[in-house]
Amino acid sequence: MSGILYGVGLGPGDAELMTLKAARLISGAKVVAYPALAGGSSFARSIAAALIRDDVREIMISVPMKVERGPAQAAYDAAADEITAILETGLDVVVLCEGDPFFYGSFMYIYARIKPNFQTEIVPGITAMTASAAALGLPLAARNEMLSVIPGPLSDAELRTKISAADSVAIMKVGRHLGRIRDVITDLGLLDQAHYIERATLPEQQKKPLANAPDPAPYFSMILITKEADPWL
Amino acid sequence: MSGILYGVGLGPGDAELMTLKAARLISGAKVVAYPALAGGSSFARSIAAALIRDDVREIMISVPMKVERGPAQAAYDAAADEITAILETGLDVVVLCEGDPFFYGSFMYIYARIKPNFQTEIVPGITAMTASAAALGLPLAARNEMLSVIPGPLSDAELRTKISAADSVAIMKVGRHLGRIRDVITDLGLLDQAHYIERATLPEQQKKPLANAPDPAPYFSMILITKEADPWL
Numbered sequence: 001m002s003g004i005l006y007g008v009g010l011g012p013g014d015a016e017l018m019t020l021k022a023a024r025l026i027s028g029a030k031v032v033a034y035p036a037l038a039g040g041s042s043f044a045r046s047i048a049a050a051l052i053r054d055d056v057r058e059i060m061i062s063v064p065m066k067v068e069r070g071p072a073q074a075a076y077d078a079a080a081d082e083i084t085a086i087l088e089t090g091l092d093v094v095v096l097c098e099g100d101p102f103f104y105g106s107f108m109y110i111y112a113r114i115k116p117n118f119q120t121e122i123v124p125g126i127t128a129m130t131a132s133a134a135a136l137g138l139p140l141a142a143r144n145e146m147l148s149v150i151p152g153p154l155s156d157a158e159l160r161t162k163i164s165a166a167d168s169v170a171i172m173k174v175g176r177h178l179g180r181i182r183d184v185i186t187d188l189g190l191l192d193q194a195h196y197i198e199r200a201t202l203p204e205q206q207k208k209p210l211a212n213a214p215d216p217a218p219y220f221s222m223i224l225i226t227k228e229a230d231p232w233l
Numbered sequence: 234m235s236g237i238l239y240g241v242g243l244g245p246g247d248a249e250l251m252t253l254k255a256a257r258l259i260s261g262a263k264v265v266a267y268p269a270l271a272g273g274s275s276f277a278r279s280i281a282a283a284l285i286r287d288d289v290r291e292i293m294i295s296v297p298m299k300v301e302r303g304p305a306q307a308a309y310d311a312a313a314d315e316i317t318a319i320l321e322t323g324l325d326v327v328v329l330c331e332g333d334p335f336f337y338g339s340f341m342y343i344y345a346r347i348k349p350n351f352q353t354e355i356v357p358g359i360t361a362m363t364a365s366a367a368a369l370g371l372p373l374a375a376r377n378e379m380l381s382v383i384p385g386p387l388s389d390a391e392l393r394t395k396i397s398a399a400d401s402v403a404i405m406k407v408g409r410h411l412g413r414i415r416d417v418i419t420d421l422g423l424l425d426q427a428h429y430i431e432r433a434t435l436p437e438q439q440k441k442p443l444a445n446a447p448d449p450a451p452y453f454s455m456i457l458i459t460k461e462a463d464p465w466l
Contacts, residue, residue, distance in 0.1 A: 016254040108372040122367035134355035139341040149380040
């Protein structure tokens with residue numbers, strides 16, 4: 001019997017926002033894998049740290065931050081080979097994933113490589129999007145409202161079209177695009193409804209009106225645009 | 234000192250998909266409130282049942298399923314009055330919310346009434362959307378893809394425009410609109426990429442290609458449309 005690959009969502013950063021299922025799987029895991037920056041620091045591992053067994057085997061998926069695809073593909077190939085070898089011995093592998101494994105996560109690159117040959121199970125996690133809405137006290141969507149999740153690196157023209165078409169908007173991967181995104185939002189007359197948050201649920205969380213947000217923003221930041229409260233309320 | 238209003242997300246149905254924070258707050262709660270159908274059954278309460286204290290005080294928010302707004306508004310007003318009276322005694326009130334409190338939840342009607350006068354805290358929950366993607370084994374979005382969350386009751390024309398504009402789509406509140414939504418998706422040439430799931434994460438979960446989905450669908454159902462895997466994988 002081969003082992004099972006688990007993709008386990010850890011939520012946005014506060015370890016208490018892990019699910020009971022994630023906590024059970026991590027506490028019992030003999031092998032964990034996680035993405036790490038080139039230097040070795042791993043946000044995912046830091047969220048789960050208190051639950052990881054002392055005798056665990058760890059697989060660090062160190063992905064180079066380069067524009068070309070080749071080096072990252074090679075890193076995922078190597079990690080998938082290492083995971084495959086362990087699954088073949090019958091041990092399960094728990095991959096630690098920031099947020100949710102299937103919501104803008106890098107887990108899917110491992111998943112795509114392993115799924116054809118092994119049993120897999122995905123444990124959903126709290127997304128930074130819902131955690132940010134909670135921290136800001138801003139309902140994301142209700143009734144027949146449309147919510148769009150938009151990556152910040154899109155072009156100005158794309159941002160303009162997609163933001164205009166939705167009732168509520170979450171803009172991910174803001175980072176160095178903040179100034180440009182803010183200009184588009186301002187042009188659309190939505191600046192007063194736009195909120196900025198960085199490092200949601202962590203002790204260093206910052207939130208403010210988008211008008212006052214730092215430019216550039218850190219990587220873990222988000223912009224939420226919500227409509228005014230409906231008279232229904 | 235007044236009490237605090239907690240809006241606590243419970244996730245999509247599997248009690249193990251509750252967060253550690255939700256479990257802690259519910260286990261400690263002296264007062265819980267939850268939405269219930271007219272007959273008294275409450276999906277939210279059923280998810281949390283094993284954690285609710287025997288000596289708890291319960292507030293049932295029984296909202297009539299009518300098209301007119303008046304009766305529902307009156308029900309939320311009455312529940313908010315009852316919650317207010319408890320918060321004024323210094324006790325906290327934990328509102329049990331299916332999924333996430335701010336993601337198409339009815340909690341926001343209570344929140345809007347209580348927030349002006351009391352401290353509030355929202356605990357995000359796993360959404361049916363991410364849980365459905367996990368159960369289907371379908372990544373929702375990656376890199377610079379746009380994800381749109383679209384309510385099924387929108388008109389055919391609106392559905393067509395909004396589905397076309399996104400890379401990935403989650404259609405909520407499918408129910409009796411299933412046939413109509415499926416026709417739009419078929420016309421757009423997306424039927425092969427469309428997946429149906431009902432009662433995600435519950436023992437009675439059903440998932441199938443949208444082509445084979447029941448019409449009408451039950452209330453707790455969803456359609457996910459995802460693009461083909463990127464060559465990046």
